[in-house]
Amino acid sequence: MSEWFIISTLFVLGSVIGSFLNVCIVRIPHNMSIVYPPSHCPKCKKPIPFYYNIPILSYLMLGGKCRYCRAPIPLQYFIVELLTPVLLLVLFIHFGLSWSFIVSAFFISALIVITFIDLELHIIPDVISLPGIPVCFVCSFIVPWTNPVQSLIGILVGGGILYVFAAGYHLLTKKEGMGGGDIKLLAMIGAFLGWQGALLTLILAACTGSLIGILLIIAKGKDFKYAIPFGPFLAAGAWAALLFGDELIHFYLSVGR
Numbered sequence: 001m002s003e004w005f006i007i008s009t010l011f012v013l014g015s016v017i018g019s020f021l022n023v024c025i026v027r028i029p030h031n032m033s034i035v036y037p038p039s040h041c042p043k044c045k046k047p048i049p050f051y052y053n054i055p056i057l058s059y060l061m062l063g064g065k066c067r068y069c070r071a072p073i074p075l076q077y078f079i080v081e082l083l084t085p086v087l088l089l090v091l092f093i094h095f096g097l098s099w100s101f102i103v104s105a106f107f108i109s110a111l112i113v114i115t116f117i118d119l120e121l122h123i124i125p126d127v128i129s130l131p132g133i134p135v136c137f138v139c140s141f142i143v144p145w146t147n148p149v150q151s152l153i154g155i156l157v158g159g160g161i162l163y164v165f166a167a168g169y170h171l172l173t174k175k176e177g178m179g180g181g182d183i184k185l186l187a188m189i190g191a192f193l194g195w196q197g198a199l200l201t202l203i204l205a206a207c208t209g210s211l212i213g214i215l216l217i218i219a220k221g222k223d224f225k226y227a228i229p230f231g232p233f234l235a236a237g238a239w240a241a242l243l244f245g246d247e248l249i250h251f252y253l254s255v256g257r
Contacts, residue, residue, distance in 0.1 A: 010092055014085025015055035021109060022080050025116045028125050044069035055081040076116055084112060087239075094243055103139045104242060107192055111235040114185060118231035124181025129188050136191035145245065146194030158190025158198035159183050182230050189238045197241045200248060204237035205230065 020034075026042075027034050039048040046068045052058050059078040066073060087108050095101040110128055118124050133155060140151035162183040190198030213228045240248070 006097070007089060007092070010088055011085040014088040015081050017088070017109060018081035018084030018112075019053070019055040019077075021084060021113050022077050024113045025076070025080065025120075028113070028127060029117055029121055029123060041066045041069060041071060043071035076120075080112060080116060084109070087112070090243070099142050100144065103143060107136065107139075107242075108239065110188075111238060115232040115235045118181070118229040122179075122227065122229050124179070124185050124231050126181070126184065129181065129184040132188040133184070133191050136188055139192060140194070143192075145242075146192075146197065150194035150196070151191050153195040154190025154193060154198045155187045156190075157195040158202070159187030161198075161202060162186050179230075182234065185231055185234055189234065189241075193238065193241055193245065196249065197238070197245055200241040200245055201234060201237035204240055204248075205233035208236065209233035 023034050023039070026032075037047075039053055040046060041048065044066060046066075048067075052062065052067050056078065059073060059081070062073070064073050064075070064078070065071065088105055091101050091104050091108065095104060110132055114124050114128055137148065137151050137155065140146050140148050146154070166180075166183065186198060186202060189201050193201065209228065209230055212233075216228060
């Protein structure tokens, strides 16, 4: 089978998956079914026929607006439908057609949903992260980068570190500094990547989150009480740890010598 055929097929499939992830992003926070009702315009409520619901292409052809009422379609739809196949192609290039690719594709899909929900609503739904912990633990039996023991430690380390930080911050300031959703998300990441992956994810998320947070505060003229969702940074850190974990750890150790 031609590699280009696989890549093109994977891109099309990934865009369809991205379209489904958009449904999850919109409906899960509101406890709505992700199956029924079918896709429809949230403003005029008219059903969207399949020929106006083609991932990526429909958004471009319609100019980012509903065909019937001309209400704007959020840019998120286009981004997710394009981002998902790109990330899946990167996973394919890295892992090939393997169990590692398949389970990583599910993992990254969950992180995409979590990221965009957290960006908009500043919440991480338990319906994704809590079931994700045991599912990711089961994956540790078949992936090469961790094992069940490291996965269990990853759950404890990932969730435990953020819990201690959140509890300590609340004790000192009487304010919530870290949401419970972030704690459960890092526990899920630890289950999938192991304890070393969880630590690396947290370090990367803290560094990038601090840098981008400061830039946003300066750009928006806010103070340091300005709330910035941490979930997207954990997701990005997990992505980097999944693909480049060993290289990043070896680089860090070599610099520290």
